[in-house]
Amino acid sequence: MINSSAVGRKRDHSRDPEILRATLDVLADTGYADLTIEMVAARAGAGRGTIYRRWAGKDDLILAAIACTDRADLEADRLPDTGELRTDLLAMLDPDWLGGSERRLRILASVTAMMGRTPEAAAAVREAIVEPSVAAYRHLIQRAADRGEFPGPADVDALAQVIPSMAAHRALFLRQPVDLPFFTSIIDGVLLPALTRGGQSTHP
Numbered sequence: 001m002i003n004s005s006a007v008g009r010k011r012d013h014s015r016d017p018e019i020l021r022a023t024l025d026v027l028a029d030t031g032y033a034d035l036t037i038e039m040v041a042a043r044a045g046a047g048r049g050t051i052y053r054r055w056a057g058k059d060d061l062i063l064a065a066i067a068c069t070d071r072a073d074l075e076a077d078r079l080p081d082t083g084e085l086r087t088d089l090l091a092m093l094d095p096d097w098l099g100g101s102e103r104r105l106r107i108l109a110s111v112t113a114m115m116g117r118t119p120e121a122a123a124a125v126r127e128a129i130v131e132p133s134v135a136a137y138r139h140l141i142q143r144a145a146d147r148g149e150f151p152g153p154a155d156v157d158a159l160a161q162v163i164p165s166m167a168a169h170r171a172l173f174l175r176q177p178v179d180l181p182f183f184t185s186i187i188d189g190v191l192l193p194a195l196t197r198g199g200q201s202t203h204p
Helices: 016-030 037-044 048-054 058-067 085-091 101-115 119-146 162-174 180-196
Strands: none
Touching: 016 037, 016 048, 016 058, 016 101, 037 048, 037 058, 058 101, 058 119, 085 119, 085 180, 101 119, 101 162, 119 162, 119 180, 162 180
């Protein structure tokens, strides 16, 4: 007999953020291959059924956790505005994103492993990680161009992809830290010379 009180009952999503945070914690601790729904449930203090009612399996759960990564710092009204593109770009580096460098590398390594099995993973990573960064860099570069920092027009859309693309390659495939020395080398050696169009950065 169907319990009429359960008919039409709305699912409780109040535990979702806690479960998704626990998913990233377990992913960092165990890696993609060893992560189980039971581990996530135990870490979040939730029942397995609660998770399975929301996500079909661990791939869906991990993708949701990545997609919900908080990148509010990349919203246009929260971007740095120092008056100079170089210092704006350097201020974009968030050393604590995903919990710090070593934890971030472990999570992204697991995501890379999943990308080889799940076609949707690459799109989810691009939407959650790469595209917000590209939009932020586009905003900073365009703002610098508008205030006359550079001598001529620039392909803003292409240049906005330089740092996020190289950072994603370094983290996801080379499994090396995306740190201040890396950012500085790309800004001073690639992006600023391209913008100045003379091949020389004003910050050697």
